[in-house]
Amino acid sequence: QVRLVESGGGLVQAGDFLRLSCAVSGRYTMGWFRQAPGKEREFVAAISWSTGRTSYADSVKGRFTISRDNAENTVYLQMNSLKPEDTAVYYCAAGDSYSPSWNPGMYEYWGQGTQVTVSS
Numbered sequence: 001q002v003r004l005v006e007s008g009g010g011l012v013q014a015g016d017f018l019r020l021s022c023a024v025s026g027r028y029t030m031g032w033f034r035q036a037p038g039k040e041r042e043f044v045a046a047i048s049w050s051t052g053r054t055s056y057a058d059s060v061k062g063r064f065t066i067s068r069d070n071a072e073n074t075v076y077l078q079m080n081s082l083k084p085e086d087t088a089v090y091y092c093a094a095g096d097s098y099s100p101s102w103n104p105g106m107y108e109y110w111g112q113g114t115q116v117t118v119s120s
Contacts, residue, residue, distance in 0.1 A: 009114030022092030046100030
């Protein structure tokens, strides 16, 4: 009964920005993951709903920001200075862990994903 809906993906040029949104039917530690063609799903960023603690993959530190809007039960991923290697399907995930884990196994609920394509 926990539902996650991602939105905000699209086609942009390198150097542009996008903001992904994830509407959550509950309050959980939230993570963003991505999967590029031919690659495994990888961790992008996570935030604890209760504490606000965040965690980022090294590849996106300084460019991406995860944030939350508690009143709207929405988590965002602001993606700046996008690179072609950021091209992937981005997934929002929710889990009961108190820490913003990199491990996808710590997240119980997953959205359907939203495509982000960055052209050079």
